[in-house]
Amino acid sequence: MTRAIHDARTGAKAKAALIAACLAIGVGLMPAASAQPGNVAALAYDAQTQGAVPIPPAERTLQTAVAEPWFKVSNEGLILEGAIFDRSGNLLFCDVSGRRVLRLTPDRQLSTVVSLDALSPGGLAFHPDGRLFIAALDIPNNRGAIFAVNPDGSGLQAIIPAVAGYMPNDLVFDRKGGFYFTDFKGNATEPKGGVYYTGPDLTTITAVLPHLAMANGLALSPDGKQLWATEFGRNLLHRIDLADATTIAPIGSAIAYHFTGPAPDSMRADADGNVYVAIYGQGRVLAFNRSGIPIGQVLLPGRERGHNLASTSLAIHPARNDLYAVTNDGNGGEGATVFHAKVFSKGLPPASSQ
Template sequence: MASVDHAQQGGGSVPALRYDAQTRGAVPIPPSQRGLQTVVAEPWFKVFDTGLVLEGPAFDRDGNLLFCDVGGGRVLRLTPDRRLSTVVRLDQLGPGGLAVHRDGRIFIAALDFAKSVGADVAVQPDGSGMQVVVPPEAGYMPNDLVFDARGGLYFTDFRGASTDPKGGVYYVSPDLRTITSVLPHLAMANGVALSPDGKELWATEFSRNLLHRVELADATTVTPFGTAIAYHFTGPAPDSMRADADGNLYVAMYSQGRVLAFNRNGIPIGQVLLPGREEGHNLRSTSMAIRPGSNDLYVVTNDGEGGQGATIFHAEAFAQALPLYSHR
């Protein structure tokens, strides 16, 4: 039975609802998550003074942090000594997801918002030699991506809406010649991740606030009874995600300024909050990356019109990153 608060309004006799520390602000922590282990991340690098959208962080073989300036159509590189440069500019596409191949190539999921299509492209580490992997004419809206152990690529298709689930998760074969549907009928499929053994696929639905857990018999075949909705999110939507070496999953909560952490079974076990979220700042948390060989977690976000720009925040994950090049 819900507890009853007999607070009075002023000195009168009318029972009154009142804001408190747990309910003030635009995105209070839902009651079911208030008891989770919670840490507050630290500012690590101010990327822009304006609220440009950051997305898709991923580490390359040299320890550089790659990430996207979505509106500017750029993939950026931040060196370990925090020097920022542009890797590549995409013509009329907004890059959103990144994954680094074992040979060093950078695979980019990018959207053409005006035409509601997108592409997966690959470039060399210096940004040259662009190769189209999933062309715009295929009709997908690639949003995020992850490699499997064979070098095949899963990508999410961001099409659809809460009442019109046109998106899904697709698999590009290691030779980049075949695209296969793995998990169809999703509403704005967004984040995608794999368990350390590659036998479980995770995906988020941005438009229906869902976390999917999929057991795989092989790269493109779901086991019998192998799909489940592991979690229903509350409030603004789940965005991109990453897994660690223990199989834990980290999901960026867009417009909530935080990251939710789940264990290998999809049970919430912790959260990382971004500074200023109680006052409505740094809420547009889109994605994160874990530095290889460590449990250092880097979260990208922007403050929109709030005046605090676009920033990368730092905290520590439960476990170390997955091996950077586990695909053989």
């Protein structure tokens, strides 16, 4: 036997012995249950995964506040939207189902500001002159408009009429008296919507962030230099640095966050520059710092049992760090409710007092 052949055989034997040893060790490390016939490893619900809308793993360790019921709007599952505060501390929001804008006073007296005939209100914002602007749409018929009314609900006027071809969902004013609005068109594979800017003359409309899938919520930073938008159809949070009202700064456009599950809706900024996004279908609000990093969340009670999941919008009081989230329970029996929680900072004042 030559030395080469001897070395080859010796190496083969050593390799076989090593493989056998590894297999033996592997068998020894296997749990007894899985080694026995008929015992198969299985998945099982636990406290983190059971329920209708479990918190995604990446968000489970966030600072968390559980909101409390503050006002029952209706025992029926009315769709609520567009929560904001006026200069007098009243909370305004939309009854989408009833095509009404409602006013809730600090002592919790509810009244109707204005009713619309054919479109459903969804987004509210105050012009610097004190008028209330209303984004309204008709989703089944792919149409919408933006109206303005006096604070008492009189003088209804179409600012952007339905014939303009947009589906306005939400809006926010800048300090110059112009406003941004979202166009709710499209779907996840056909991004036909976007963010547009209407100048202070209220006639010139310019595309700022086109090609979005069902553009939804909007917020401006306290200095007005950063624009935030949610893309409902693709679960995205956009952060835009503005060079001017209609121009994105160089390398100033980014997707700051990709949500898991349904679906980012309206949002608000606070005085520290944090943004709060209502998560429709999850009964919660996610809070992000000015860089778009999640730093906290507000949970609505009953969400773990499938209640109060249609959390569409929120408002933060301009003098206090009090957040008020509006939601409805659909056919779940808990009606339409305003919930209250404390958050990081007070809200921004209405545009009319900036």
